[in-house]
Amino acid sequence: MASAALAEAPAQTQTAPLSHLKQLEAESIHIFREVASEFEKPVMLYSIGKDSSVMLRLAQKAFYPGPIPFPLMHVDTGFKFREMLEFRDSYTRELGLDLRVWRNEAAIADGANPIKLGTQRCCGLLKTQALLDGLRHYGFDAAFGGARRDEEKSRAKERIYSFRDRAGQWDPKAQRPELWNVYNSRIGPGESIRVFPLSNWTELDIWHYIHLEKIPIVPLYFAKERKMLVRGDSLIPLEQPFVKGLPGEEQMVRCRLRSLGCSPCTGAIRSDADTLPKIIAELVSFRSSERANRVIDHDQDGSMEIKKREGYF
Amino acid sequence: MPLTQTLEEQAAFEIEEFLEAEQKKDLLRFSTAGSVDDGKSTMIGRLLYDSRNVYEDHVRSVTRTTGGGTASSSIDFALLTDGLRAEREQGITIDVAYRFFSTARRKFIIADTPGHEQYTRNMATGASTADLAIILVDARKGILTQSRRHAYIAALLGIPRVVAAINKMDLVDYSEEIFRQLSSDFATLAARVGLRSVEAIPISALEGDNVVHRSKRMPWYTGPSLLEHLENVELASTRADAPFRMPVQRVIRPDQNFRGFAGQIAAGTIHPGDRIVALPSGRTSRVASIVTFDGNLDSASAPVSITITLNDELDISRGDLIAAIDSPPAVANHFEASVVWLHAQPLALNRRYLLKHASHIVPARVRSVQHRIDMETLDPMPATTLDLNGIGIIEVETDRPILADLYEQSRATGSFILIDPASNATVGAGMIRQVLAKAVSHDQMPRIVLAGLELAAQLEQRLLDLEYPVVRTRVQDHGVWRALHEAGVVTLVEVEGPAQVVSRELVPEPATDASVDALLAALGIDQPKERA
The missing domain is CATH 3.40.50.620 (HUPs)
Incomplete structure (x- = not known):
């Protein structure tokens, strides 16, 4: 009809x-x-x-x-x-x-x-x-x-x-x-x-949905060279004065944030994903969940x- | 995530192609019911793990918790899906948990519910939005009370399709004979409770047989694995062909030039130019436009959310319903319904509840319990009330009419919840079975009072607190009074002089006691005892 x-x-x-x-x-x-x-x-x-x-x-x-x-x-x-x-x-x-x-x-x-x-x-x-x-x-x-x-x-x-x-x-x-x-x-x-x-x-x-609807998001989600504190597998953003690295820990790293929280507790991931399709491609290949980079969720079992x-x- | 990729494969990954395929996926919501011993959590864990929908950190976390060393691997599949701390401590699944996974063909939402009788309400909750139910049967034990209960609830909540997952086939030597017997037993049960589409699949959740991958240990079974069935089962898409229904959630009126009625289409399809009727007013018009943020549509079907503008200025507000002109729902204040009782406080006859149906809340009373279902035998039993997790058939009367469809014809406009106005708890979930003859207020007494301004104001305030519909007027015309009475509203007529209560013959008679409480009592309006 x-x-x-x-x-x-x-x-x-x-x-x-x-x-x-x-x-x-x-x-x-x-x-x-x-x-x-x-x-x-x-x-x-x-x-x-x-x-x-x-x-x-x-x-x-x-x-x-x-x-x-x-x-x-x-x-x-x-x-x-x-x-x-x-x-x-x-x-x-x-x-x-x-x-x-x-x-x-x-x-x-x-x-x-x-x-x-x-x-x-x-x-x-x-x-x-x-x-x-x-x-x-x-x-x-x-x-x-x-x-x-x-x-x-x-x-x-x-x-x-x-x-x-x-x-x-x-x-x-x-x-x-x-x-x-x-x-x-x-x-x-x-x-x-x-x-x-x-x-x-x-x-x-x-x-x-963000991709289809062209919804604006914070640029931190996209990969670029950023100055980070590198410790083991963790990339910690250097935004706050009390986040200080040991000698050699502060490096420029191509990275992005997978979820946004407070800067001292939100780790970045190494990434080249600087567009939405690349972010999605990265996500599909990920083997760990998005909150795995949040320090706060892992403090104790069931936190x-x-x-x-x-x-x- | 559905795909595992090496770095090289990932480099070649055609993301646009992937997204296009993603966009074409539809959505299947299914419920599972079962208890600890059925292996339900194991089945879901296996479904997620074997279809590569589990993140490594989740697998690590359950491997760590168990310390390794269950029967067949160090991964405890059940723990992948286990939720709240209290549940983990007690080793049972208490609440409905929702889980998500997808395959190359389809997205899935699982409503994972506990199976014991004391969690009937949780099963009903999970079943209420499901397109399909998986009912677990332990191959060693056969059809138990629990399977019967699950099948009954699936039928009651109108789930279109059911899968009987005959589990633990590994413990019965993958016996074809046992599977055939249980399939036949289940078919008998399905026919009894009124399930139409049933598929039986032999599985072993623990060993992974026929969950995702077809089993080599049951060559006699040539049907699909559980996941293959879930991926290919046709979605019942009757809602788009059904008569149009849209409960109005909100009137959108940004300026004088636009007046749109916003809602989610509950059933059917609409186009600009279609004739509609607005209920309960019964006024008709045509659809002028279907407005969305993404542009106007030339057609829209359930379950899309839209805003409709009409050719004529009709007085429509939240709680009204826009329907196809040729088959509108019944305007009913008296109906029979199946109900699942959700609260520890038992159902009380003639007590005032609030009934929420679509976007409409009205005061309502349960006038009778026709019977309750014995969940052991599924037989109807005489009853005057229902306890927590009880299921029965009740007769309901509402103070104002609702726009009622039968649940079997329209889930969205045939269902309602009952709320206790004292505690605000959701106490019952109802499914309309039959519209009964219109009830005039139960004592046949018109609710019309003549009173001075001050008393009328006090009465009005009290009635509004009790959520009765009230009209204040100065009109003393029997025709108007009768119309207001039939509309189910309480009418306060402002007059000079002492209070009078209108009789059955619509004749005002002096009130013996003109206090607010006495007048309300004279009108047959119950005041809740818990009122402070």
Whole structure:
């Protein structure tokens, strides 16, 4: 039943079966619209990384031709890469978005850093505490996060609507059953929901979508010569004064970042991938998961689950 | 990741070709149910490992945990898929875990669920979005209660296709006779619970037989391996041919010139120019355009998310539904449904729950439990309530009508959840089986009160807190009152003088007690006891 041919329009015909990326897109848009309609003060947790870039594009699609009807919040630990902050500011300005930046200023003034405190406590103060304080400060009742179920074991069981108690904490045993795409948005005063619209996307899906949709991402994802601290297999970015190498450890290396976090705790990988197709080719040939370069996830067995219980994303 | 490559191969890797192939892949969601002894985790681990979907650091981590030395290798396949700390400590899988893998043909999402009866709700959760279910049968033990339960849940949740994976064939000497007997037993079970498409495959998850690679140890079996079947099974794509349904999630109105209705197509296909009906109003119009960020479409099918503009200005809001004009869903406030009870607090008759159906939340009450299913025998048993993990058939009445399809015809518009308004917990998952005769409010009493301004305001606030639909008016016209009564709203008529309650004959009669509580009681409105 073709409707009057419409030869002139750049309109596209879409027929079943839908590609998996289109299915994931449709599902994510549905989630954005549900949350924006059922909660009073939603916010998107914007981490500046590739997953946040995809979330942002999906939110644009969900409300087009209207604007995104909620603000973005970035939790700044003070240790984010300079290039990340530049990207954040220029991209959100270009899209005309309402960006809120939240920092745990007290801890930052105290000189919190992962070498002094250890990664667990440092993350606890600069990320988890700052996130909870920021959400409370603005009174946000729903927060979108870019976490995916394929990232890590404890995330494989995460709901799309993840219920958090008044302290912002996650109890894996008290999660609400989630059937079909009928989400329960009811919460009491002070309680909140973390929402994961990318739950069913994989790392490859994310990159593929960025490529197809030409979504802007932070240049740190692309390989180039960078000055690094080289220690064993690790490449540690030299962004912070307290990250200092022994003689001979500081070298120029052709490398890139596979996921973006705080500079002292995010290792780079040696790579020649300076385009999206090359990044995808590299990814397909990888034999280790993307979070393997995050120091913080390996502190102890099940460490992601512990952080999540405390309120981390 | 699906491909292993040497560095040289990688250099020659045609990424654009790969991406093009990637883009053509479709998506199969399947659920698995089984418990510790079935070897379900081993089967999934084997599926992922043999299809090269496991990262080396994950393999290293499970090799380290076990310290090496299980039966056939140092890799414990079960640990590849094991999740939360509490579960690891108890050695069981408690919750639904979602896993992802892909092959050259298809992407897969596994909803991995526990198999014991106390996790029926988790199985139902995993099954609710699945296109296919894998039910594990231990070749040594045959069809047990557990297999029956899994088959029943798969049928109840409307999973179109089922695979019976007859596992542990290595422990029965790869016996053809045993496989044939169990396939036949399973076919009998499938017919009993109403499963239509069933395939039986003999496997050994531990040894890898017929999971990814075809087994040489069962030459008598000529069918596909489990993965081959998953890759080739046809996806049920009936949703695109079904009558059009789109629950309206949101009205998008960036300026005076644009008014679009945003939603995800639940069923069917739509084109500009198609005639539609907006429900519950029943107003009709034609589709002017299908708007997306990527340009207007000349057709869109389920499950795409779109925004529709119409030729006429209809008053449509969130919770309404846009449907094909020739076969709209029923506008119903009284129906029969199957329900899976999800909460430790049992189902309470006539208690006020919130029912969420598509993009619509309405207060609802369960008027009766017709029976519950005994999960041992699958026989219906008399019941007046349902406990956690109980499954039964109930009669539901909603305060306002919903736009109901039968679940067997449309999963997306035939399903609902029940929420306890006191705890906000999701307590039930329902599937509409039959629309019943329209229920006028259960006591046949119109909910119309005449009251002074101040009292009307108090009543209104309380009713809104209780989530009843309320209309305030000054109109004293019986025709209008009757229409409001039939629409299921509580009507507050502002008058001078003492409060009056309208009788069945639509005659105002002086209230004996004009307090808010007494008036609500006179209207037959239950106030929850937990109210502070």
